[in-house]
Amino acid sequence: xxxxxxxxxxxxxxxxxxxxxxxxxxxxxxxxxxxxxxxxxxxxxxxxxxxxxxxxxxxxxxxxxxxxxxxxxxxxxxxxxxxxxxxxxxxxxxxxxxxxxxxxxxxxxxxxxxxxxxxxxxxxxxxxxxxxx
Amino acid sequence: xxxxxxxxxxxxxxxxxxxxxxxxxxxxxxxxxxxxxxxxxxxxxxxxxxxxxxxxxxxxxxxxxxxxxxxxxxxxxxxxxxxxxxxxxxxxxxxxxxxxxxxxxxxxxxxxxxxx
Numbered sequence: 001x002x003x004x005x006x007x008x009x010x011x012x013x014x015x016x017x018x019x020x021x022x023x024x025x026x027x028x029x030x031x032x033x034x035x036x037x038x039x040x041x042x043x044x045x046x047x048x049x050x051x052x053x054x055x056x057x058x059x060x061x062x063x064x065x066x067x068x069x070x071x072x073x074x075x076x077x078x079x080x081x082x083x084x085x086x087x088x089x090x091x092x093x094x095x096x097x098x099x100x101x102x103x104x105x106x107x108x109x110x111x112x113x114x115x116x117x118x119x120x121x122x123x124x125x126x127x128x129x130x131x132x133x
Numbered sequence: 134x135x136x137x138x139x140x141x142x143x144x145x146x147x148x149x150x151x152x153x154x155x156x157x158x159x160x161x162x163x164x165x166x167x168x169x170x171x172x173x174x175x176x177x178x179x180x181x182x183x184x185x186x187x188x189x190x191x192x193x194x195x196x197x198x199x200x201x202x203x204x205x206x207x208x209x210x211x212x213x214x215x216x217x218x219x220x221x222x223x224x225x226x227x228x229x230x231x232x233x234x235x236x237x238x239x240x241x242x243x244x245x246x247x248x249x
Contacts (some may be wrong), residue, residue, distance in 0.1 A: 008239055011244075050243040059240070063198075090239040092197070104193050 002038070003068050005073050009080055009089035010059035013046055020060070023083065027064065027076060034075050051089045054130025065094075091093065168175025187229075195228040197235035203242060207233060211243045 011020060028038050044061035053059065066072055073091050080089045186205075187195065195202070206214050206221070206229055213233055216226045236242040 010240065047241075049240040050237070051240060051246075053240055088238075088240060091187065092235065097194075101194055108191075 001069065002067055003093055004095040005068075005091055006074055006094045007064040007066060007073070007089065007091045008082075009062055009064070010049070010053070010087050011062065011085045012023065012054075012056055012087055013060055015060065015085045015104045019085070023085070024062070024064075027079060030079055031066055031068065031072055032076055034068065034072045036066055036072035039065040039067055044084075045070075056087060059087055185220060185222040187225040188222055195225065195232045196241070197232045197241070199232075200236060200241050203233050203236055204230070207242060211245045229236055 011023070024041060028041075031038050040063075042063040042065075043064055046058055046060050048058045049056065064076075066076070077089065077091060080086045186192070192202070197203070205217055208214050213230050216223070219226075221229060233242060237244050
């Protein structure tokens with residue numbers, strides 16, 4: 001069963017750009033070896049941390065959206081825990097929430113359509129009635 | 134001797150007690166009928182009815198990444214502001230609090246104290 005996960009992690013601010021590229025590419029290969037797919041990689045840039053983490057006041061935020069089974073996220077979390085420059089990470093399952101949002105959006109759209117075109121419905125009913133009689 | 138000592142204390146209490154408390158109910162009595170009447174009977178402070186921000190603005194997506202939105206519902210001390218103060222409805226407060234807790238975990242919001 002495929003699920004969508006969001007993996008946000010913070011690396012130390014003094015990390016070199018090439019090292020970061022390398023880290024991301026290793027994570028991507030780890031995802032593909034565990035039969036998952038990387039949907040998107042977003043670098044949110046350097047941000048100030050709300051509290052000190054390992055004596056750092058700021059960090060580079062990276063957001064990874066991954067699709068796959070639980071083993072993918074398990075492997076990624078293990079890797080992040082082992083990788084020294086990563087100071088914090090958070091993985092969130094987002095497909096359920098997205099499904100809920102889509103449902104709400106569909107309901108709202110349907111409501112808009114019915115309120116926008118209420119005159120069309122009675123006309124169709126009127127035509128159908130004589131045809132059957 | 135005993136009567137004399139009792140008498141002054143009684144008289145001293147008399148004017149202080151009866152004069153200060155006596156006229157007040159009488160003085161306030163006519164006011165409700167007067168111009169200041171409605172204010173006296175009802176609440177002194179007019180409070181606007183609180184409404185859920187998420188219901189009004191139709192924000193369904195309460196995400197932990199949206200720090201600006203979440204920060205409105207976090208006190209300066211870092212605490213989550215209770216529903217009775219913000220007026221957020223129960224289902225939204227539930228999502229909001231879990232989003233704030235997630236944001237705290239990834240150092241987007243502070244656990245305690247101002248973000249600094």
